[in-house]
Amino acid sequence: xxxxxxxxxxxxxxxxxxxxxxxxxxxxxxxxxxxxxxxxxxxxxxxxxxxxxxxxxxxxxxxxxxxxxxxxxxxxxxxxxxxxxxxxxxxxxxxxxxxxxxxxxxxxxxxxxxxxxxxxxxxxxxxxxxxxxxxxxxxxxxxxxxxxxxxxxxxxxxxxxxxxxxxxxxxxxxxxxxxxxxxxxxxxxxxxxxxxxxxxxxxxxxxxxxxxxxxxxxxxxxxxxxxxxxxxxxxxxxxxxxxxxxxxxxxxxxxxxxxxxxxxxxxxxxxxxxxxxxxxxxxxxxxxxxxxxxxxxxxxxxxxxxxxxxxxxxxxxxxxxxxxxxxxxxxxxxxxxxxxxxxxxxxxxxxxxxxxxxxxxxxxxxxxxxxxxxxxxxxxxxxxxxxxxxxxxxxxxxxxxxxxx
Numbered sequence: 001x002x003x004x005x006x007x008x009x010x011x012x013x014x015x016x017x018x019x020x021x022x023x024x025x026x027x028x029x030x031x032x033x034x035x036x037x038x039x040x041x042x043x044x045x046x047x048x049x050x051x052x053x054x055x056x057x058x059x060x061x062x063x064x065x066x067x068x069x070x071x072x073x074x075x076x077x078x079x080x081x082x083x084x085x086x087x088x089x090x091x092x093x094x095x096x097x098x099x100x101x102x103x104x105x106x107x108x109x110x111x112x113x114x115x116x117x118x119x120x121x122x123x124x125x126x127x128x129x130x131x132x133x134x135x136x137x138x139x140x141x142x143x144x145x146x147x148x149x150x151x152x153x154x155x156x157x158x159x160x161x162x163x164x165x166x167x168x169x170x171x172x173x174x175x176x177x178x179x180x181x182x183x184x185x186x187x188x189x190x191x192x193x194x195x196x197x198x199x200x201x202x203x204x205x206x207x208x209x210x211x212x213x214x215x216x217x218x219x220x221x222x223x224x225x226x227x228x229x230x231x232x233x234x235x236x237x238x239x240x241x242x243x244x245x246x247x248x249x250x251x252x253x254x255x256x257x258x259x260x261x262x263x264x265x266x267x268x269x270x271x272x273x274x275x276x277x278x279x280x281x282x283x284x285x286x287x288x289x290x291x292x293x294x295x296x297x298x299x300x301x302x303x304x305x306x307x308x309x310x311x312x313x314x315x316x317x318x319x320x321x322x323x324x325x326x327x328x329x330x331x332x333x334x335x336x337x338x339x340x341x342x343x344x345x346x347x348x349x350x351x352x353x354x355x356x357x358x359x360x361x362x363x364x365x366x367x368x369x370x371x372x373x374x375x376x377x378x379x380x381x382x383x384x385x386x387x388x389x390x391x392x393x394x395x396x397x398x399x400x401x402x403x404x405x
Contacts, residue, residue, distance in 0.1 A: 028117070029061060031119055033063045033064065034093060035065045035066070036070050038077060038201035039199055041081040044083050045082040045083050048084070050391055055399070059086070060084065062086070062088065105126050109133055115140060115405075117139055118143065119141060119142070131169070140405060141169045142169055144175075145179055146198075146312045147312055148312055148332075151312055170401045174194065175198050175334070176335060178334045178337060179313075195393070199318065199387045200315050200319045202322055203291065211375075216375065219300070219302075223255065225361075227246065227258045227305055228259050228261070228301035229262070230262060230289075233265070237308050238309045243258075245358040246279065246282070248362075249358050253365070259283075259297060261288070261294065302368065304325055307357060308330050311332065313335050314329060314335045318335070326377075326378060331348045331350060333348075347367070
């Protein structure tokens, strides 16, 4: 397949400290698995803009456009990718044979003159072979990691492999407190675990002040609460627990509604459960949404619910807080220690416990009844989680690794 190279305009001038004129820019390859990822597109765009080829010559490499889990959600939106990148494969990651994928990754890595490389991950054989090749070439290797100890069942054998991988790289970019704890648990040096923030891909005309004003105007009445879920309709999202909890909520809040935004393999089972629970007049399956339609859901909902049984982070929580909407989040979600300030930006619930989730949902309309104060808490906290902040933290990590060479 022909390699596709796409270029976009340069951004604003770099405001970071100037590099000493005697030093050459360090060449860096930044790998990522899916072009579909809007938030990474925004972060990479900011990284390209603020670096502006002064300290680092950054080459961005996307392996594939999307994967099977995300094709039903939204299409690839290239407007989020305002930086030059190389796309190795069009279509879904899952449709590329392992041999073709590995061959292209190895050939691209072998031909690269980069001094530092950030790998797309560690959980696939592709990345292990790429790591081995780069170590053979004596390159400085870093890796993205957003996993947490709660994602999947941990096993002894996989633990050994993770320890080997994490100790073999120069640094790990860990998204969130729990991700950093995860890599340290498996033997990574804490000093090499760099923690950039997660940042949502918000509309280009987004402003905190505008979101605050809109939230004050559109927030629902506490007597008619509107609960919202946004994401894939998949078993690991805990939506069966959410529906069972909502059935309990309706006994005390007869005017409450629940909107499920998204699509996925669990749709038919969830519709059947809704009918069985007698919730057909209160649960709305709205399908996938984006843009203003999704923004309006955040602005007009009492709170977002994220009841996942496996969730490395939960970027929908970033989105909700960006519009002054608090969130009720499963305790295992990676974002909990970073984004959930109990009673201010939301609350957490016991994973898989419908009774506990129902209690938190029933309490939410009164707990967050002061829209002005709640929206201010949400917006003040999430204001630190921007693509620009993430990009600057990544640049700081690159500087740190370069200083060790």
